[in-house]
Amino acid sequence: MIYVGIDSSWRHSGALEWALRGAALRHEPLRAVYVVDRTVRRAPYSEPTIADEAAIDLVDEVQKHLDAGRDRLDNDAELMGGRPATTLVEAAAGSTMLVVGRRGTGAFKRLLIGSTAEEVVNVATVPVVVVPDKWKPGDHSGPVVVAVGESDADQGPIEFAVTAVVERAAPLRLVHVWELPSVHSRDAAAIARAEQEGDANAQRRGEAVAGEWQLRYPELVIEVDVRRGHAVDGVITAAEQCDAQLLVVGGRRHHRTTAMLLGSVARGVLHHASCPVAVVHAEQTS
CATH class of the missing domain: 3.40.50.620 (HUPs)
Structure with missing residues (x-):
């Protein structure tokens, strides 16, 4: 239902x-x-x-x-x-x-x-x-986009996105956005190395997640989109550029004895995305 x-x-x-x-x-x-x-x-x-x-x-x-x-x-x-x-x-x-x-x-x-x-x-x-x-679903034929972070909490959102992809016969696009950590150096070479390392790590993360889900669903078309910048802006821009039918993000849920909170990325995407957004919470124990 x-x-x-x-x-x-x-x-x-x-x-x-x-x-x-x-x-x-x-x-x-x-x-x-x-x-x-x-x-x-x-x-x-x-x-x-x-x-x-x-x-x-x-x-x-x-x-x-x-x-x-x-x-x-x-x-x-x-x-x-x-x-x-x-x-x-x-x-x-x-x-x-x-x-x-x-x-x-x-x-x-x-x-x-x-x-x-x-x-x-x-x-x-x-x-x-x-x-x-x-919003008219028939006016949009792009992929289903799912935001991928660094943790296993992405399993629920990706599973939801995969179901939507199968139903719509659309590609699945995994979007991973990373930010360059603060580099306390004026050495241009050191900064460049940090940027290259961060980009390589992010690309490996995206490809690893794509490979895992491709093994589970070999018939799917899975695309990887790795971007550098603020997570909310990067995810929203990625969805807009490909005319996404649906954007899936993970929420944040705590134990029943504590407050239930929505993560900052999910909240930002909800406030500013121009396409339908699915929020799939992950259960946490603390």
Whole structure:
């Protein structure tokens, strides 16, 4: 089951259409959830009956849209009440993934992520895909891009990306971005050696990961893109230059007794990427 959060802008948001395509590719049913924020409706002079009627009408419209699809899957729309982010996360627990729209605000080309989407990504226990407004999956035919770091925590994100690649018959592009560490020297030759060593290490890392996954999936087309610079900017630029269909990054999850935190790279990518971003958390013990 794939879950997608919807609101009154569902016709213009790219989230529902992206989720519908994902459900069709996976041959899994889709559940579209509209959450009425009960915390807002506790305000004085609220009109709960009118709000409920509008919400019911919206869910009915979405259900008709789902029924008109050609995939013949058991897709449905559901109305729930509560805090939007918490309710969506609880509903989607144990599902394949949760899809939400970005709904950010800002005057720049790259819009910031909305508060509900960011909270969902932080606390969800399943992969979360954040889709920009007006995104049309059929307009983009580039590879699926996955950001690769230095640790084994990349296994989950790469596995998710591989599944997306198989479904879409697209190439898989592994992007590894490295930064030159501080070199306390004025010796140009020493700096040049550090740059060459860093580039060689990064290239080996990228090729090693590609080789590992090529052995598992010999039929896949796997590309390696190694870049030097800031991780967020490098990953976003790589995805834009190849017109990525999807950008997959790893999150950061701590033990249940501590706070759950989103890594700085994942947060930066979510705020500034112009394509759908999937965040796949890795479980950590500390």
